[in-house]
Amino acid sequence: MEFFKGILSKKIFNSRVNAQDTTGKERWLGYLLGPAGALLLNAxxxxxxxxxxTDVLGLTSIWGGAFLVIFPIVSQVINAIVNIVMGYVIDRTRTKQGKARPWILFSAPVITISGILLFAVPEMSTTLKVIWIIFSYNLFYSFAFTIFSMSHNLMAPLSTRDTTQRGKLSVFNQIATIMMSGIIVALVFPTVIMPKVGIDKGNWITIMSVISFIALPLTLLEYYYTKERVTEESVGKEQENISYKRQLKVIFKDKYMVIIFAYFLIYIMGSNLKNLSLVYYCNYVLGTYNDGVTQSMLSIIGGIPMGIGVFVVWPLAKKFGKRNLTVAGFILYAVGSIICWIFPSNMIIVLIGQFIKNIGGLPCAYVIMALFADTLDHIEWKVGFRCDGIAMSVYNTIAVTAGGICIGIFNGILSFAGYVSPYYDQQEA
Structure with missing residues (x-):
């Protein structure tokens, strides 16, 4: 750690942000553009x-379909362990550059390498192919993106204690997420990229390598245009090493943090199942395979509220309160989801349901990380020390564990239903 600390003391690694208050350059480069590369790859x-x-590598046939059910769940157990360890490590990282920013720097090249390896699966025996897939999957999800995600999500809470400034940073962070998932992945991919890429393995490797390389300079941009002002307050002061057990006990005894964790568990389960099933749903229920229109229609209707939300969520949150606005959003979200569930094959009604659902999702999208940061401040006020790393490790552990379970459940359903990709179906015919 001392060697690591010594390297980061060099001038070349200093933040390009020196102001005591958050700046426009910091918001645009550090919180909007910087995270976009890694967030795009993850989306x-x-x-x-x-x-x-399933459709290119044809893995649904391995172990009678059990491989795609078991391996994601086992991988997320590894991921959960790494999350716990990283929370402990971040809280004990003390460098000139802060405790979270150094890990953003470290994650940048690993995200690029692992992103490429996920798709560049060599033609070899089934056993070796399985080993490659397990290794590359865990290198990205259990290591590279876990380190980035934990550090990235801590930047807003560690940047300032000013709730207004922190709220703006959270909005910029969320805009980056929505731009990547709601515009690039939901609009550009199904209309422009997927019809050309199809089920050609070489095309997939090319496009994913480009996206992975883009993530490297952008992640470095986030590192250089962020600043840990809250961490800097304790520089030069004697710091007590609070045990992991004590910090864990503190966060789970705080009712507000428990509520946020419970909300996030429900939200991440729903989001993962939606993301996993969306392509299949558009291909086989609402439209035809890679038609380039159906998924885009859903995304456009769903994306309009998210664009409007940039301008209206925070004024409404100030007027009615973050909690009240979020609760009202949950109700609308449920109404929209029920409409889509009742009429799953009617395009017009599904689009109406999507629109209502995404209006309801606005408060969650733009307010949740600000609420999380407020809760961390509340815990510090109550017990006298911060639990940023541990709290974020629990937050991320919920995300990855729920994600793995969702992948396993979804692939189990595909296998049970006898799903065969179009390519392999044509080969058999």
Whole structure:
């Protein structure tokens, strides 16, 4: 750690942000553009990696379909352990550059390498192919993206104690997420990229390599244009090493943090199942295979509220309160989801349901991380020390564990239903 600390003390690694208050350059470069590369790669993987595994590599036949059910769940157990360890490590990282930013720097090249390896699966025996897939999957999800995600999500809470400034940073962070998942992945991919890529393995490797390389300079941009002002407050002060057990006990005894964790568990389960099933749903229920229109229609209707939300959510949150606005959003979200569930094959009604659902999702999208940061401040006020790393490790553990369970459940349903990708179906015919 001392060697690591010494390297980061060099001038070349200093933040390019020096102001005591957050700046426009910091918001635009550090919180909007910077995270976009890694978030884009992750958004593409969330929607299309399973499609690549089933439709391009034909993995549904391995172990009678059990491989795609078991391996994601086992991998997320590893991921959960790494999350716990990283929370502990981040809280004990003390460098000139802060405690979270150094890990953003470290994650940048690993995200690029692992993103490429996920798709560049060599033609070899089934056993070796399985080993490659397990290794590359865990290198990205259990290592590279876990380190990035935990550090990235801590930047807004560690950047400032000013709730207004922190709220703006959270909005910029969320805009980056929505731009990548709601515009690039949901609009550009199904209309422009997927019809050309199809089920050609070489095309997939090319496009994913480009996206992976883009993530490297953008992640470095986030590192250089962020600043841990809250961490800097404790520089030079004697710091007590609070045990992991004590911090864990503190966060789970705080009712507000428990509520946020419970909400996030429900939200992430729903989001993962939606993302995994969306391509299949558009291909086989609402439209035809890779028609380039159906998924885009859903995304456009769903994306309009998200665009409007940039301007209206925070004024409404100030007027009615973050909690009240979020609760009202949940009700609308449920109404929209029920409409889609009752009429799953009627395009017009599904689009109406999507629109209502995404209006309801606005408060969650733009307010949740600000609420999380407020809760961390509340815990510090109550017990006298911060639990940023541990709290974020629990937050991420919920995300990855729920994600793995969802992938396993979804692939189990595909296998049970006898799903065969179009390519392999044509080969058999």
């Amino acid at each position: 593409v993987l969330a929607t299309y990696l399973n499609v690549y595994y």
